[in-house]
Amino acid sequence: MHDALLPLSVFFASIFTSNILLTNYLGTCSFLSVSKEMKTSLGLGVAVIFVMATTTPLNWLVYEYLLLPFGLEYLRFIVFIIVIAAFVQLTEMAIERYSEPLYQSLGIFLPLITVNCAILGVSLFMVIREYSFFTSFVFGLGSGIGWFVAIIAMAGIRVKLKNAKVVPALEGPGITLIIAGFMAMAFMGFSGMIAVS
């Protein structure tokens, strides 16, 4: 019973109760700089969902069929990064060739994502928690959506902030971090929501 429900609870948990950014601090760098504008946040957020949802199961396959059988788990850091970088590169080339508008709204963010710690982090968590193939896909998707929700919310708030007075020393990263702290607190409130027996 528990096994069957695991993907569902992982999905909800990775968006709300264990949000990849607000609980696990991953992906903060680009989060702080990109959330200034709603449009770029949207583009980056969607790109993150896409890359996370695809590279996590991809890395699962690589780990399960390439690394484990040969006892090479300790090389996973290198291998995962290569997989992510290669996948992002290929996707960027494909989008650029086949859809100019998609490239403008999404493709330009792809190189930024390769060094987004969240992408690698999700793959590493997946290994530690020993997820199945399907669960790792759900985990990647959920984490991406969670990151997306966080950055959209932050962008929305910062837009309003443009007209508010902020203590000069806190302008920029300072106030963004404080808002992130409050958002993290709010998301902690979700933890009572889902009960899985």
Add this chain to the structure above:
Amino acid sequence: MAKNKVRKTFLEPLGKNNPVFVQILGICSTLAVTNKLQNTMVMTLGVLFTTALSSWTISLMRNHIPSRIRMMVETMVIATFVIIVDIVLKAFYPEMWKQLGPYVGLIITNCIVMGRVEAFALQNKPMLSLVDGLASGLGYAYVLLAIAFVRELLGTGSLWGYRILGSWWTNWSIMIMPPGGFFVLAILIWIIRETIMKEASHA
């Protein structure tokens, strides 16, 4: 003359060009462990080791790396040093290794390491790059240790696992939870910008 340059390279990342509160880089992978001073110490040592040695290695090769694959090579070198940290931790410090989990691997994506390599190591000599890497790592370390100091003390009443504050102290549990990390970093940036940066602009 050369000695002056070394001095300057060393001091800049510690203060004026600090990776954390000036460049706001590299927060992700370590903020998660700043709720315990001991874990933070190990993590920042890992970052220090990786940044210094990656900068040194890339600088050694800087005239030979084909520009097309520059980022891949950098990532490869950085990942190698991080794996070494991971392996050494697993063998000699297993309890800590279990506690740090995936966050050691995330040093690879830590923007500081890649940032210093791109901004400094590619254009400077190896020894100088080593100094820059060391200094950046140190600049990063003391900021995070300060955060961890506050978080662990206020959140659990102890430091490095040893009880400091007496039973009169009610733990500020929020400090060891995720929001606490964001808040403490924000307040630290606030304090530093108010005091030190202001002085620097007046000087």
Add this chain to the structure above:
Amino acid sequence: MSVQKTFYKDHIYPLLFMFLITFFCILLTAGIHLATQDRANANELSFTRKAVLDAAGITYVNTTAGIEEAYLKRVEEADGYFTTSGSDGKRFIIPLEGPGLWGTISIMVGFEEDLQTFTGVAIVSQNETPGLGARIEEPWFTDQFRGKRPPFTLVEEGTATASNEVDAITGATRTSEYFRNLANQAADAAKRIVRGE
């Protein structure tokens, strides 16, 4: 002639360089891995043994040698469980696994001869949220169970009074609940493993 040279410079040389670098990096990491592998494996074994000793409530010197000495002296391995004998009577230690928030929580539970009173609990592995759920590994949490009998009820951290109450971990309610469920199953599991009931 110059086309050939450019082809070499643009395509062959980068490939060669990448290959060479990858080779050296993997060589270096593999070398260090092999050099430390025995030590890492010894640590794994020591860790499991330490869990058994902790669950049995046996004191030992916290070094690999100390753990090995105490283990070989006091612990006997049986079919799927461990026993220790000493001045305080015979004790049974059983391994137990159950779902946690993020994956499986694996523990060792030690019992008095009645297979009801806990002599201790030790975590073998867990994947809970670092800094929150992962605190089940901290001594103050596991020590609570010593000398108590299930079924356990969770109370707010710091308020446990009755003999079957245990402090939950603030901010880690779900993990605490999963752990409590696991602990409550332990006695029945022990009777099954030891007596075949």
